[in-house]
Amino acid sequence: MRKINRLLTIVSLCGILNYSCYQSDKFIQEDEDYLIYYGSRETTIDDINFIAHLKAHIPTNKFLLELETRNDSDSNFQLNYFQAALITKTGTRAYPITSNQSQTELNPGESIKDTLFFEPINNQWLYKQANLRGDFLDQYRFDPGSMFSESNEQKTIFFHAETDDFNKYLLEYGTDKQAIVWNIDNRNKELSLAVKNSLSKAINYFTKTAGAESIANSEIKDGSFQVTSNEIMMSGLVYSLKAHQLNNRFLVELKIVNHQSVPVSLPKNGFRIILGGEIIDVSRVEEKQSNPIHTRGTEIIEMRKGDRIGLTLLFDQLPTGSEEMVLSQNISIARSEIQLIKNIPLIPINPPTQALAQED
16 A cells, blocks of 8 residues: 555545446556555465455445466366355355356366455444445455365464555555444434324325225234334335445435335435534435336335335535434325324444444
């Protein structure tokens, strides 16, 4: 890593928000200013020689394993690159997301080079709570024998980052201890009451417009609901949320699934944060997945039974140090004024001690 003093903005957009700032794998390999080096190692298993070089690319959170394999045996050799695993100190395994090869047969005396790309989960707690993979670790291990089933021999290769570069990386770009995870305040009595009242209104509305027979066959009929730290489940509508804040950027990942017969709708850009009386509009909305989604114009998303959608919401310039906030939206019964989900109170949560220390 030749130049460590890069703008955090680049890392925030590319690594934290997973925007595709770097599309070319070749560019990543040649992007010397953003690379952390973990050294080169060599080992031999059953007369198969491996030379491996590991490095990490900061903006994309990708690891590059440059692997040269030579067959010094007297027989042909099958190599499956997608069985290769990069392993963290706690045993979490990451498998290649891309490779120039899939499965290769090497004749005696032949050699082949390939570059494998990995995205390991370095912090399990952050990944579970906020889909953040966590800061790079100072060491990883790799078992070349995992790429071919014929071998009973295991030889683990250990990679260690260059100490100075790794310490500079943590100082300049480390986010594990700065990221603030936000959850739904599922102990908030007003939220539970609001959800209960919304369902009651929805049942009354649907009974009047669709009739008693239709409501009897609908998932919404029982008015059941459950609120957890990451989900609101109400009679077939599932609303899942993961959120975190880094400095003044606030990122919310939503997944909404409609299992009920009643169609629901939401304005795509109608999300806001209410913080101490101040209203902050969403800066950017990115649609991650949809299956299928019906729109009215360009602003209204309408979800029928079986539809699901994933949205990533980015809020800029959010003040730090807050102890509570409200995520405001308007998820309603389609083509009506009956709101199902409106204001959701959020609270920051502290990571367990082992989450910050698990990879030390």
